[in-house]
Amino acid sequence: MTGSLTPDEHYQAVIERYNKFINPYLARLMSFAGFGVEERAEGCYVFDHEGRKYLDCLGGYGVFSLGHRHPVVVEAVKRQLDEMALTAKAFFSDNASLLAEKLASITPEPLQYSFFCNSGTEAVEAALKFAKASTGRKKIVSTERSYHGKTIGALSTTGREKYRKPFEPLMEGVTFVPFGNPQAAAKEIDANTACMIIEPIQGEGGIQIPPDGYLVEIRRACDQVGALLIIDEVQTGLGRTGKLFAMEHDGVHPDLLTLAKSLGGGIMPIGCVMGTAAIWEKVFEINPMAHTSTFGGSPLACAAALAAIQVLEQEHLVQRSQSLGSELLKGLKAVQAKHSDLIAEVRGRGLMVGLEFAQDEVGELVVVQLMKRGVCVAYALNNPRVLRFEPPLIISSEEIEFAVSAVEQSVSETAELLAALI
Numbered sequence: 001m002t003g004s005l006t007p008d009e010h011y012q013a014v015i016e017r018y019n020k021f022i023n024p025y026l027a028r029l030m031s032f033a034g035f036g037v038e039e040r041a042e043g044c045y046v047f048d049h050e051g052r053k054y055l056d057c058l059g060g061y062g063v064f065s066l067g068h069r070h071p072v073v074v075e076a077v078k079r080q081l082d083e084m085a086l087t088a089k090a091f092f093s094d095n096a097s098l099l100a101e102k103l104a105s106i107t108p109e110p111l112q113y114s115f116f117c118n119s120g121t122e123a124v125e126a127a128l129k130f131a132k133a134s135t136g137r138k139k140i141v142s143t144e145r146s147y148h149g150k151t152i153g154a155l156s157t158t159g160r161e162k163y164r165k166p167f168e169p170l171m172e173g174v175t176f177v178p179f180g181n182p183q184a185a186a187k188e189i190d191a192n193t194a195c196m197i198i199e200p201i202q203g204e205g206g207i208q209i210p211p212d213g214y215l216v217e218i219r220r221a222c223d224q225v226g227a228l229l230i231i232d233e234v235q236t237g238l239g240r241t242g243k244l245f246a247m248e249h250d251g252v253h254p255d256l257l258t259l260a261k262s263l264g265g266g267i268m269p270i271g272c273v274m275g276t277a278a279i280w281e282k283v284f285e286i287n288p289m290a291h292t293s294t295f296g297g298s299p300l301a302c303a304a305a306l307a308a309i310q311v312l313e314q315e316h317l318v319q320r321s322q323s324l325g326s327e328l329l330k331g332l333k334a335v336q337a338k339h340s341d342l343i344a345e346v347r348g349r350g351l352m353v354g355l356e357f358a359q360d361e362v363g364e365l366v367v368v369q370l371m372k373r374g375v376c377v378a379y380a381l382n383n384p385r386v387l388r389f390e391p392p393l394i395i396s397s398e399e400i401e402f403a404v405s406a407v408e409q410s411v412s413e414t415a416e417l418l419a420a421l422i
């Protein structure tokens with residue numbers, strides 16, 4: 001809302017309120033990165049307070065798979081808003097039942113039931129609770145550099161000291177093993193283990209892709225001792241990696257699956273944990289209210305998710321993710337070939353691509369350069385050397401070309417800046 005202010009006055013007023021009422025330290029970081037004030041968004045683009053247009057290659061860390069304000073999802077949510085928004089709690093919800101049925105039909109066979117919440121971290125909290133309650137065990141195995149959220153339980157399984165340390169003591173019983181090493185995981189998964197929790201591709205860890213067959217071996221290690229496998233597809237789920245679920249790359253199914261981010265179609269927040277009938281029986285048979293959420297599974301959020309899955313299917317976005325992801329990977333690899341002194345590696349699956357710099361701090365400089373050129377990206381929280389590209393799956397080849405060319409120019413300018421500093 002600019003009112004009678006000039007765009008710059010408006011920008012300064014927003015920053016001032018961030019400084020006074022939200023988080024001055026975050027405001028400083030965001031200002032340094034050249035972030036403006038977001039005013040509106042449509043498709044693959046976000047528009048700032050000056051009316052500048054940015055190609056959204058960050059995609060809300062995987063939220064905007066359908067782009068911003070996809071008309072089918074907007075329409076479904078508007079229609080639902082005219083009927084009922086949140087659940088009255090004393091009735092069955094048609095939308096929740098339809099969404100749970102749809103999710104069961106698109107996920108591997110043993111996953112039958114859904115518990116709905118409002119975010120990724122809540123989905124992880126629920127999955128951890130369900131694993132503990134249904135096995136009667138306490139030990140949890142997670143991976144180094146993983147990211148599962150920042151509420152106490154999820155944070156306890158998040159593999160980065162920087163985020164964990166200030167909030168200790170966290171939930172006890174969690175051990176960490178290196179990601180991508182099945183032997184190390186198998187050694188830790190024992191008869192006391194309730195579950196192993198794992199991302200099929202680490203997003204915040206810097207788009208880390210494990211060796212083929214990794215999840216198969218983790219599944220086997222869990223099965224040998226009766227431990228459960230939680231696969232966290234909050235970021236990778238619903239087409240991001242060129243398959244509907246990233247676990248399909250290894251052909252593995254979990255006992256518990258967490259989803260959030262793109263599930264709400266870029267319009268509504270929604271999280272979900274899916275699980276087997278055996279787990280639901282152990283958790284809910286004696287106490288059907290063993291785990292609940294006031295807002296979880298609202299008619300509005302479920303309407304958005306149902307529409308989002310419909311769009312994903314009708315617009316063949318999983319296939320698009322695969323083919324356009326290859327174009328992005330190829331383009332960024334060509335940039336790497338020109339700047340092999342600065343760029344260590346480019347890797348990815350589908351439209352989840354990471355570009356790793358050889359040194360720290362270069363990523364931050366390149367983010368600033370890219371924002372200047374109208375492309376929005378970010379570096380990975382647990383690995384700032386890695387720039388993450390997670391654009392909407394509706395992105396076009398021309399837009400990918402534009403993004404790649406902006407990366408090329410941004411890296412060149414950063415290289416010149418660094419050379420001038422030496």
Ligand SMILES: Cc1ncc(COP(=O)(O)O)c(C=O)c1O
Pocket residue numbers: 061119120121122124147148149150199203204232233234235236260261
């Ligand atoms: C794999 C994974 N799990 C859980 C979360 C936490 O989700 P949220 O930020 O919605 O709580 C994230 C967020 O980035 C994530 O990438």
